[in-house]
Amino acid sequence: MILLVGATGDLGGRAAKRLRASGQEVRCLVRRQTDDSPLRAIGAEVVRGDLTEPATLPPPCEGADTVIATATAISRRFAGTSSATIRDVDEVGMGHLVDAAEAAGVQRFVYLSFPIGSASLRTPLEQAKLTIERRLANSPMRTVVVRSDGLQEVQLSPAARFDLAAGKAAVIGKGDNRRRLVATGDIAALLAAVALEPDPPAQIDVGGPEPLTKKEIIGIAGELAHHPLKVQRMPRPVARMATLMLKRRNDAMASALGVGLASDIEEATWDDKPLRQRGINPKSVTEFLKEQSQALAGH
Numbered sequence: 001m002i003l004l005v006g007a008t009g010d011l012g013g014r015a016a017k018r019l020r021a022s023g024q025e026v027r028c029l030v031r032r033q034t035d036d037s038p039l040r041a042i043g044a045e046v047v048r049g050d051l052t053e054p055a056t057l058p059p060p061c062e063g064a065d066t067v068i069a070t071a072t073a074i075s076r077r078f079a080g081t082s083s084a085t086i087r088d089v090d091e092v093g094m095g096h097l098v099d100a101a102e103a104a105g106v107q108r109f110v111y112l113s114f115p116i117g118s119a120s121l122r123t124p125l126e127q128a129k130l131t132i133e134r135r136l137a138n139s140p141m142r143t144v145v146v147r148s149d150g151l152q153e154v155q156l157s158p159a160a161r162f163d164l165a166a167g168k169a170a171v172i173g174k175g176d177n178r179r180r181l182v183a184t185g186d187i188a189a190l191l192a193a194v195a196l197e198p199d200p201p202a203q204i205d206v207g208g209p210e211p212l213t214k215k216e217i218i219g220i221a222g223e224l225a226h227h228p229l230k231v232q233r234m235p236r237p238v239a240r241m242a243t244l245m246l247k248r249r250n251d252a253m254a255s256a257l258g259v260g261l262a263s264d265i266e267e268a269t270w271d272d273k274p275l276r277q278r279g280i281n282p283k284s285v286t287e288f289l290k291e292q293s294q295a296l297a298g299h
């Protein structure tokens with residue numbers, strides 16, 4: 001049985017659906033106030049709990065062979081539906097989940113992270129990911145850390161100031177570093193695969209099929225829209241200063257800015273091989289943008 005922590009999220013929900021569609025028994029840890037009906041509708045078991053309440057974590061781990069952990073507070077902090085900080089949830093709470101999984105005899109722990117290099121300003125989210133990666137490296141469980149490049153659905157959305165409908169986009173830094181934004185569905189498929197395959201690697205760095213700079217992405221979006229996007233720029237020193245200043249006052253904003261800045265500096269040394277090797281045919285950024293433009297045009 002597979003325990004999913006974060007299954008009411010976009011990525012976590014897609015992983016739950018995939019696993020259920022392939023006949024797996026799935027249990028989901030869901031916060032008390034959160035609607036669990038989509039998960040019940042696919043036949044998943046739901047256990048109420050919260051990463052910030054350590055006493056709620058052992059029961060869902062009982063009898064689980066594998067845990068897949070995608071939960072994060074960042075989007076809920078932006079939406080105002082989590083008063084718990086990124087440190088409370090992503091670092092301390094996730095640490096308690098690792099403890100509970102170990103104590104319950106869980107065999108495999110699949111954890112979603114992202115690549116963090118030397119340009120990192122150690123924002124709360126980066127700090128949490130590094131702490132949990134280190135914690136898992138010392139665990140007796142079989143651990144699989146999936147470090148995913150940015151998700152297309154998140155990084156190319158109005159929330160990340162990439163607004164196709166309004167015809168505008170923001171660029172943090174120079175915008176000329178190639179990254180490999182990847183489809184959320186492809187990462188969900190990867191998580192489902194590594195939860196089940198007999199001998200998964202301890203670490204998987206992965207991105208989408210198309211290495212593109214932010215400027216190139218904005219160019220493609222402009223061509224598809226038949227008019228150039230209006231670009232708002234934030235120079236690197238300004239982004240750096242804002243990230244450092246916001247670290248204490250606004251953990252979600254500091255973390256998002258920090259990720260944006262690091263993505264402008266650190267080149268992708270990873271690719272889409274981990275997806276293709278598992279029979280996942282990854283969606284390119286161009287395909288994603290075409291779908292978005294068609295949806296906007298009402299097709």
Ligand SMILES: NC(=O)c1ccc[n+]([C@@H]2O[C@H](COP(=O)([O-])OP(=O)(O)OC[C@H]3O[C@@H](n4cnc5c(N)ncnc54)[C@H](OP(=O)(O)O)[C@@H]3O)[C@@H](O)[C@H]2O)c1
Nearest residue numbers: 006008009010011012031034051070071072075150151154
């Ligand atoms: N965005 C990117 O570009 C990117 C890149 C690489 C990796 N990632 C990683 O991808 C994952 C995001 O997955 P997603 O799209 O499914 O996220 P999401 O849509 O923001 O969902 C967050 C999930 O975490 C749960 N959660 C929040 N606080 C919790 C708590 N205190 N206790 C238990 N659960 C809690 C939420 O539950 P509720 O529904 O109850 O709030 C929800 O299920 C994260 O691990 C993120 O770091 C993202």
